[in-house]
Amino acid sequence: MAPDQPNKHTLHGAARILVVDDEPRLASALSTLLRSCGYDVTEAHGGKQACELADTLRFDLALLDLRMPEVDGFAVMSHLNSRQPECAIIVISGESSFTAVSRALRRGALDYVRKPFDPEELIATVKGVIGKQSLLKAHEDIQVRLEKSEALHRYIVNSSPDIVFMLDAKGHFCFINSKVESLLGYKPAELCGKHFRNILDERDLARGVYALNAPDISADNPRTLEIRLKTRGSRRATRHFEITAFPISPQAWTHNGSTNGGGNGQNASYYGTARDVTERKEAEAFINFQAYHDLLTRLPNRALFKDRLELAITHARRGHQKLAVMFLDLDRFKIINDTLGHAMGDRLLQAVTQRLEGCLRKGDTLSRFGGDEFTLLLPSVHGHEDASQIARKLIKTLKAPFLLGEHEVYVGVSIGIAIYPEAGCSMDQLIQNADIAMYHVKARGKDSYRFYSESMSIDSTHRLLLERDLRIALEKKELRVFYQPQVCARTDQIVGLEALVRWQHPERGLLYPRDFLSLAEETKLIGLLSEQVLDQACRDVGQWIRAGHKDLRLAVNLSPIEVEHPRFVETLIERVNANRFPPANLEIEITENVIMNDLEQISQKLRELANIGVRIAIDDFGTGYSSLNYLHRLPIHTLKVDQSFVKAIRSGVDDACIVNAIVAMAHGLKLEIVAEGVETEKQLDYLRALGCHQVQGFFYGPAQPAAEISKLLTHPKTEMAATASS
Ligand SMILES: Nc1nc2c(ncn2[C@@H]2O[C@@H]3COP(=O)(O)O[C@H]4[C@@H](O)[C@H](n5cnc6c(=O)[nH]c(N)nc65)O[C@@H]4COP(=O)(O)O[C@H]3[C@H]2O)c(=O)[nH]1
Numbered sequence: 001m002a003p004d005q006p007n008k009h010t011l012h013g014a015a016r017i018l019v020v021d022d023e024p025r026l027a028s029a030l031s032t033l034l035r036s037c038g039y040d041v042t043e044a045h046g047g048k049q050a051c052e053l054a055d056t057l058r059f060d061l062a063l064l065d066l067r068m069p070e071v072d073g074f075a076v077m078s079h080l081n082s083r084q085p086e087c088a089i090i091v092i093s094g095e096s097s098f099t100a101v102s103r104a105l106r107r108g109a110l111d112y113v114r115k116p117f118d119p120e121e122l123i124a125t126v127k128g129v130i131g132k133q134s135l136l137k138a139h140e141d142i143q144v145r146l147e148k149s150e151a152l153h154r155y156i157v158n159s160s161p162d163i164v165f166m167l168d169a170k171g172h173f174c175f176i177n178s179k180v181e182s183l184l185g186y187k188p189a190e191l192c193g194k195h196f197r198n199i200l201d202e203r204d205l206a207r208g209v210y211a212l213n214a215p216d217i218s219a220d221n222p223r224t225l226e227i228r229l230k231t232r233g234s235r236r237a238t239r240h241f242e243i244t245a246f247p248i249s250p251q252a253w254t255h256n257g258s259t260n261g262g263g264n265g266q267n268a269s270y271y272g273t274a275r276d277v278t279e280r281k282e283a284e285a286f287i288n289f290q291a292y293h294d295l296l297t298r299l300p301n302r303a304l305f306k307d308r309l310e311l312a313i314t315h316a317r318r319g320h321q322k323l324a325v326m327f328l329d330l331d332r333f334k335i336i337n338d339t340l341g342h343a344m345g346d347r348l349l350q351a352v353t354q355r356l357e358g359c360l361r362k363g364d365t366l367s368r369f370g371g372d373e374f375t376l377l378l379p380s381v382h383g384h385e386d387a388s389q390i391a392r393k394l395i396k397t398l399k400a401p402f403l404l405g406e407h408e409v410y411v412g413v414s415i416g417i418a419i420y421p422e423a424g425c426s427m428d429q430l431i432q433n434a435d436i437a438m439y440h441v442k443a444r445g446k447d448s449y450r451f452y453s454e455s456m457s458i459d460s461t462h463r464l465l466l467e468r469d470l471r472i473a474l475e476k477k478e479l480r481v482f483y484q485p486q487v488c489a490r491t492d493q494i495v496g497l498e499a500l501v502r503w504q505h506p507e508r509g510l511l512y513p514r515d516f517l518s519l520a521e522e523t524k525l526i527g528l529l530s531e532q533v534l535d536q537a538c539r540d541v542g543q544w545i546r547a548g549h550k551d552l553r554l555a556v557n558l559s560p561i562e563v564e565h566p567r568f569v570e571t572l573i574e575r576v577n578a579n580r581f582p583p584a585n586l587e588i589e590i591t592e593n594v595i596m597n598d599l600e601q602i603s604q605k606l607r608e609l610a611n612i613g614v615r616i617a618i619d620d621f622g623t624g625y626s627s628l629n630y631l632h633r634l635p636i637h638t639l640k641v642d643q644s645f646v647k648a649i650r651s652g653v654d655d656a657c658i659v660n661a662i663v664a665m666a667h668g669l670k671l672e673i674v675a676e677g678v679e680t681e682k683q684l685d686y687l688r689a690l691g692c693h694q695v696q697g698f699f700y701g702p703a704q705p706a707a708e709i710s711k712l713l714t715h716p717k718t719e720m721a722a723t724a725s726s
Contacts (some may be wrong), residue, residue, distance in 0.1 A: 014040040015060040015130045020050040020076060021092070022068040026115075030063060030092070033119050034126065047071025051079045059087045061130055064109070066093040066100060077107045088133045090125060092117060162275045163241075166248070166268035171195050171212060175265040183239065183276050185232030201228035201238045212245060212270065222246035226277065240281040245272030294368040296346055297353040305367035305375050309427045312379040316420055323420045324387040326376040327434035328356075328394065331412035331446040332598075333372035344404045351402050352411065359393045375431065384419065384451060391415045391449035412447030412596065414438050423452040440518055446560070447593045456518065467523050469505065470516060474528050478504050481536045482703035485712065486555065486674055486696045489688045494713065496553035496587065496674075498696065499537040500703040501529065517559075526559045531575060538579035538586075540706045544713055545585055552713075555587045555617060560594045564601075569608045576614075584613035587638060591619050595630055603634050610635035617674070621662060631669055639666045643677025646697070649686050663690045 017039045021027040024045050031041040042057060044050035047068045054062075054076075062080055066073035073091065080087050091104045094115040101112050110129050113122050157164050158178045166175035172195050176188045184199065191199070200208045204227045217223045223245050228238040248271050292304035300308070309325065316323045330352065337345035349372065356366055356374065365377040376394075381387050394413060401408045416438025417423075424430045437452035473479060479501055486496035503511040520526040534556060541554040562568055576583055588609070595602050595618075606616050617638035618631075645659045659675070666673045675687045678697030687695055701712075 014038055015134075016040045016042070016058065017126070018042050018044060018050060018053060018057075018059045018062040018087075020044045020047065020062060020068075020073070021065040022046045023065075026065075030122075033122070034063075037123055037126075039126075047073065047076045050076045054080050054083050054087075058084060060133060061088045061090065061126065063090050063092050063113075063126070065115075066091055066095045066104060074103070074107060077104070077109065081108050086133075086137065088129050090129055092122070160273070162273040165196075165272050165274065166265050167196060167212075167245075167270040167272070168267045169269040171197070171209075171270075174268050184229060199229050201230055204228050208243075211243075217246055219246045219249060219252070222272075226281075229274070239276060239278040241274040242277045243272060243274045245270050297349055297368050299353060299374075300365055300367040302367065302369050302375075305365060305369070305377065306427055306431075308365045309377050309430065312377055313420060313425070313427060313430075315379065317425075322381050322383060324376075324378040324381045324390075325418045325420070325423075325430040325434045326378070326387070326391065326394075326449075327369075327416040327418075327431070327438040328374040328376060329414050329438050329442065330372040330374075330398075331414055331442075332409075333411055335598075336409050336411065337372075340404065340407060340409070344407070347404055348402055348409065348411065351404075352398065355397045356394060359390065359397050375434070381419070387417050387419065387451070388449070391417060395447060395449065410596070412593075414441035414446045415449035416441060416452060417449060418452045439522070447596060455514070463519065466516065466519055467525075470503075470520060470523070470525055473503055473505070474525065474532065477532065478506070479529065479532050479536075480504050480510075480705065481533050481540065482705055483537075483540070483709045484696055484703035485700050485709070486553070486694050487700050489675075489684070489692050489695050495551065495694060496555055497541060497709060498555040498557075498589075498703070499533060499541075500557070501533050502703075521559055521561055524561070526561055527565070527571075530556075530559065530562055531571070534572075534575045535579060538576060538581035540709075541585070542579055542581045544710070545582065549713060551585070553585055553587050553615070554581070555589055557589050557619065558594075560591070563590055563594050563605070564598070569605050572609065572614075573612065582613075583609075584615075586613075587615040587617050589617045589619040589640065592621065592630075595634065599630060603630075606635055631671075636671060638672040638674055641673060641675045641692070643697075646675050646677045646683055646687070647679075649683045659687070660690060663687075663692055667691065 017034055019027050019030045019034070019041055020043075021030065022045060024043075027043045027045055031043050034041045042053060042059070044053050048071045050062070050064070051071060059080075062076070064073045064076055068076075073093065077089055080089065089109045090111045090113060091101075091109045092113045092115060093100070093104075095101070096114060104112060110132070111125050113125055160177060160179060163179045163183060164175075164177040165173055165180075168174050172193055173191045174193075176191050178188055180186050180188055180191065186199070196212075197205060197209060207225065208227050211217075211223045211225050214223060224242060226240060226242050229241050231237045231239060248268055253265070253268055253271075292301060292307075293299065294301045312323050315321070333345070333348070336348060349368075353366070353368070353374075356376075360366060360376070363379050365379075367375050367377075369375045376390075378387060378390060381390075394415060398411055398413050401410050416434045416436065418430045418434035418437060420430055423433045433452040433456075436456050437450045440456055441448050441450050480503070482500050482502050483497040484500060485494045486498060487493065488495045501513055501517075503516055505511050517526075520529050537554055537556060541552060545552050565571070572588075573583075576586060590602075610616060615637040616635055617640055618636060619640045620642045621639045639662065641659060641662050645662065649659060663673055672694065673692050674694040674696055675683075675692050676696050678684055678687065678695040678699045680699060683697075684695060684699060704712075
């Protein structure tokens with residue numbers, strides 16, 4: 001071949017050729033021929049020199065004689081194979097045996113040229129081998145670059161903070177990166193081939209499936225949605241992800257070949273990423289919770305309560321239904337909080353919450369309104385009876401003592417109830433009116449419930465006027481004391497008189513306690529009012545006692561506010577002494593709630609009064625605690641059975657049983673019993689048969705002015721008979 005075209009190695013300039021022959025003449029001839037073709041030639045005169053050169057220089061091709069003394073061509077071949085495996089070998093030898101040729105080819109020689117060689121054939125062979133060699137090299141280089149590129153992309157995809165995935169047209173995973181394992185616990189291989197709905201939280205299933213099938217989704221308009229994915233395993237926990245997915249255009253993804261990782265992307269129709277936003281979601285949820293809940297009790301707060309109430313009102317209005325709002329205020333909480341400390345106070349609020357929640361149904365909303373105030377929304381009540389039942393349940397559940405460490409404490413609850421629509425049509429009105437009703441409970445002895453009625457919320461001008469009038473009434477002594485006889489059930493004789501206040505209003509006529517007593521309590525005028533009533537009653541009844549009715553008893557009602565006053569005992573004794581009234585003829589009526597509000601203090605006061613002979617009666621017995629516990633620890637003389645139980649005598653056996661039980665209990669404790677509200681002979685007979693000591697009620701006559709009572713006392717038989725028969 002003409003040496004006109006220098007034969008360049010394709011990738012590294014002129015190919016470097018090692019010529020190995022122990023005959024220097026032959027080696028030189030070969031070198032000259034090859035150099036004339038532009039090759040970079042190095043000669044080695046023998047195998048030993050060839051091996052030494054192979055250790056220091058790099059060659060693309062070796063032309064190798066086989067038969068050489070000391071180190072032969074095979075030895076050089078194996079040396080080259082171990083040191084420079086990329087170096088191609090052509091054997092040039094006089095050796096023509098098949099064995100030698102095949103042995104040389106087996107050891108890696110790429111071709112064989114026989115000596116004496118034809119220069120043209122030799123150059124053609126050299127060219128062919130070098131060309132082949134350079135193609136192999138280029139292929140290897142591309143392979144290496146491909147591997148590097150794939151490793152780079154795999155690294156990028158698998159190190160992504162997000163899950164990267166591909167889905168086929170039906171929604172089966174055909175690729176998913178290894179991030180899915182660290183975030184959700186699935187191995188990529190186990191998800192491939194499965195539908196993505198397998199890892200969607202059931203609650204988000206419909207949304208997730210719809211998002212992928214939405215008509216307008218494209219690479220330019222990817223679908224992004226927040227969704228919950230299930231983690232692997234039995235805990236069935238979910239994490240929140242922000243998923244972005246779009247369809248893959250066939251031009252963008254032409255490869256159906258292999259992709260390392262989970263799956264090979266075969267038939268991929270969608271590409272997507274899923275970013276774990278659980279922490280952000282949890283932070284948002286917490287902030288949201290904090291904004292609408294009380295962190296101590298975990299109950300809805302005022303804002304959320306109002307929100308729910310607003311919604312419930314809308315529903316009730318649409319469905320012409322009723323709803324109830326209750327305002328609950330804990331009794332005695334402040335004392336416990338102040339004496340046992342705030343930590344105990346907090347524990348108490350949590351325990352109270354737990355008990356209250358135990359009384360409610362699913363749709364009800366109990367909220368902490370602030371401090372020791374709670375509000376309750378009952379969105380579906382049929383009327384007052386439903387609400388009363390719940391209120392009684394709430395009061396009862398809080399009656400049992402609370403154990404705070406080693407302390408056993410008692411709290412009560414005062415509940416005001418506003419029913420929609422009669423107690424108001426707006427959210428604020430209902431809450432405010434429930435609050436007003438609650439204050440009326442507090443003023444009347446706590447630990448009870450009351451429904452809001454319009455008379456409670458006398459508007460402020462009306463209220464101010466009434467308050468002014470009441471002050472004037474007290475100054476001008478417009479209050480009157482009426483007396484209702486208490487009659488011995490056996491002899492029909494008047495044994496006592498209950499003093500009941502009336503107000504002779506100059507314009508409005510005779511007013512009853514229900515019209516002004518709450519106002520007197522709220523404005524603290526009650527003290528003055530009681531003083532006037534007591535003075536008047538002591539004067540009237542004292543006169544009758546002195547006139548011969550020496551055992552006649554005067555029963556007076558006392559408001560909780562008065563009893564709780566620190567100077568209660570002194571004031572009472574002062575009034576009794578000032579009117580020279582015999583203390584043994586006086587009976588004070590208090591309700592159970594007054595006692596339970598502060599058992600220790602009250603029992604001390606009652607003991608002081610009992611010591612000077614004053615009798616103590618428990619009014620409205622059966623409607624409050626009805627607890628035997630305190631009865632034997634206090635100096636109590638009389639139980640007054642509430643009118644509601646007496647009324648029940650005519651209506652049914654069950655309620656009458658309560659009277660039986662109260663009378664039996666009073667007998668057991670050796671207490672006197674006065675049954676209130678006796679209106680019929682039937683009731684009277686029933687009570688007589690039970691062994692009830694005294695009765696009081698319209699059957700014998702209502703409360704009447706002193707003049708009428710005087711007549712009654714003078715001619716008891718005729719007057720009483722007239723009343724009973726009228
Ligand atoms: N339906 C019916 N009612 C009957 C019958 N017999 C008596 N009553 C009424 O029942 C009430 C009984 O008094 P109370 O339970 O102590 O309940 C009293 C008492 O708690 C309070 N109160 C009355 N006067 C005073 C007072 O001077 N001071 C204080 N702190 N409270 C008073 O006001 C409440 C209401 O007094 P009043 O309106 O006088 O109403 C009285 C009385 O008139 C009957 O057969 N049938």
